[in-house]
Amino acid sequence: MGLLAGSVFGLMSAILYTAANVALRHCIAIDPFLVSAVKAIPTVVVLGPFLLWMIYQGEAIATSNRMIPRFMFAALVGQFIGNAAFQLALARIGLAVSVPITLGTMIVGAAILGRWILGEPVRIQTLLAMAVLLASIVVLSSPSSQTQGDAESIVIDSNEHILKSSPPEILLGSLFAASSGLAYALFGTTMRQAMKGGLSAPLTMFISGAVGTISLWSVSFYRLGWQSITVVPTEDWRVMFAAGVLNFVAFVALATSLKALPVVAVNLINASQVAMAAVAGIVFFAEPFSRSLIIGISLTFLGLLIMARRPKLKCTD
Secondary structure, X not given: OOHHHHHHHHHHHHHHHHHHHHHHHOOOOOOHHHHHHHHHHHXXXXXXXXXXXXXXXXXXXXXXXXXXXXXXXXXXXXXXXXHXXXXXXXXXXXXXXXXXXXXXXXXXXXXXXXXXXXXXXOOHHHHHHHHHHHHHHHHHOOHHHHOOOOOOOOEOOHHHOXXXXXXXXXHHHHHHHHHHHHHXXXXXXXXXXXXXXXXXXXXXXXXXXXXXXXXXXXXXXXXXXXXXXHOOOHHHHHHHHHHHHHHHHHHHHHXXXXXXXXXHHHHHHHOOHHHHHHHHHHHHHOOOOOHHXXXXXXXXXXXXXXXXXXXXXXXXX
């Protein structure tokens, strides 16, 4: 695969992730655990038969099983705290703010966990990038990022898929987004560790989807009951399932892009979803457009650029 194809798949991944998040934004009035449960289904439906086909073809889906319990725990954290908390953040601070906070926290958390769990080095520029990303999170978490220049809170009916936010709700939504990013960081770091330990990428994704499907559906039935789940409108089921399909295809596109491009290049291309999410939130959901939002998103991009910058090689005689 050439560099152009790799770039196209990377951009496709960012677009599909944004589309998945738009679908999730439509579902903020639905129980977050139910949304996350439906979102996990496409991964299991697609990868289950694919793994059976791999086994039939004599391909190894794992060379060691010792990492499975640890990865199942990380998948549980990713499904409950990652997906469900992100859904709760969308309902409070919207798409334009939730995505950069989640992404920034995920990158900072991944750098820390990569050092702690995998022993990966942390460069000076990584520390600088982390500081800039933390600054962007602080700016985006401020109440001013949710207003259009006045001091009053935005109060809009959630049934119209728009926010009902007050300063305490904005702070809570920001904490949910940050918790989601940290959960994704733990999931991603443990996934890398599991693949280094002998699990294939399709198996890790199937385990994640299976853990999410079983646990989240169990919690949804316990919390809501069968009758409450059956009255969810058909259109909402379609949107939730579409979010799962888009999220899975986005991951496949991202993995394909990684075969042709360096990780830093793919991450930068995929980070364009920060700007896409901001545009989508403002255009489709009338989310507030403020100076703080612009500053926060700009700081997020700056942090990503600093982190992706390669160190200069020293020439020796």
